[in-house]
Amino acid sequence: MKNTVSTLLKQKQSGDKITMLTAYDYTTAKIMDECGVNAILIGDSLGMVMLGYENTLPVTMEDMVHHTAAVSRGAENAFVVADMPFMSYQVSVAEAVTNAGRLIKEGGANAVKLEGGAEVCEQIKAIVNASIPVVAHLGLTPQSVNAFGGFKVQGKSLEKAEKLINDAMKIQEAGACAVVLEGIPAKIAEIITKRLVIPTIGIGAGNGCDGQVLVYQDMLGLTTGHTAKFVRVFAQVGELMRNGISDYIAETKNGNFPAVEHTYSLDEDIVKALEKKFL
Numbered sequence: 366m367k368n369t370v371s372t373l374l375k376q377k378q379s380g381d382k383i384t385m386l387t388a389y390d391y392t393t394a395k396i397m398d399e400c401g402v403n404a405i406l407i408g409d410s411l412g413m414v415m416l417g418y419e420n421t422l423p424v425t426m427e428d429m430v431h432h433t434a435a436v437s438r439g440a441e442n443a444f445v446v447a448d449m450p451f452m453s454y455q456v457s458v459a460e461a462v463t464n465a466g467r468l469i470k471e472g473g474a475n476a477v478k479l480e481g482g483a484e485v486c487e488q489i490k491a492i493v494n495a496s497i498p499v500v501a502h503l504g505l506t507p508q509s510v511n512a513f514g515g516f517k518v519q520g521k522s523l524e525k526a527e528k529l530i531n532d533a534m535k536i537q538e539a540g541a542c543a544v545v546l547e548g549i550p551a552k553i554a555e556i557i558t559k560r561l562v563i564p565t566i567g568i569g570a571g572n573g574c575d576g577q578v579l580v581y582q583d584m585l586g587l588t589t590g591h592t593a594k595f596v597r598v599f600a601q602v603g604e605l606m607r608n609g610i611s612d613y614i615a616e617t618k619n620g621n622f623p624a625v626e627h628t629y630s631l632d633e634d635i636v637k638a639l640e641k642k643f644l
């Protein structure tokens with residue numbers, strides 16, 4: 366059965382941890398859905414892990430709609446959340462509603478996610494008023510990488526920790542149905558989780574959240590180079606892919622692939638006739 370905002374809320378209330386993973390294409394979403402993941406996020410992290418950008422800032426609405434539609438087709442049961450890309454909701458409330466609407470209408474998402482606290486409450490209210498569920502995103506919000514001066518853990522001072530907690534209460538008041546807490550000390554995430562009625566989904570925010578989210582390339586060992594402290598590699602899929610691709614190259618070059626079982630045959634009489642005529 367399709368997971369909804371109510372499913373996630375009930376999970377918080379019963380203490381059943383919410384599982385969310387990112388996906389950007391049909392095949393991956395289908396596998397995750399079959400495994401029983403509760404929610405799938407089409408993160409604007411696709412800019413980095415799918416499109417090879419340095420950060421999420423160049424991602425466009427077209428990118429998000431395209432990938433969201435592919436994931437939605439593969440996600441039968443999982444709750445599908447689509448990220449609103451940088452500058453798709455900051456300029457005006459009207460633009461925010463229009464762009465959120467596209468992710469639902471054209472992308473088939475069940476909810477949208479946007480980054481920020483008090484400063485985006487008007488956008489959250491307006492999108493929710495258009496009957497579109499909104500997931501908020503606080504802490505190390507990657508679209509603010511330039512303002513933060515890098516990807517740094519947030520909320521380390523008393524003042525900043527208090528701002529995070531106040532922002533969490535404000536986005537709930539504005540109507541957000543859940544909040545992603547990224548790159549903040551576990552204690553702050555725990556306090557927010559206890560204060561809020563809506564579920565918290567953590568990434569680099571410790572074990573006290575109502576659920577967890579990870580970028581799938583990170584948790585399947587597909588990411589090369591630096592990975593964040595909060596990532597656990599659950600399976601070395603990258604290594605399996607490298608082995609498989611190297612084997613394919615070697616077996617093709619040495620003539621072992623394709624073998625007889627991968628080859629279509631032809632009636633012997635026809636073979637003889639063709640050989641007589643053409644060879």
Ligand code: KIV
Nearest residue numbers: 387408409410545568
């Ligand atoms: O874009 C993304 O993948 C995200 C998650 C890291 C929460 O926002």
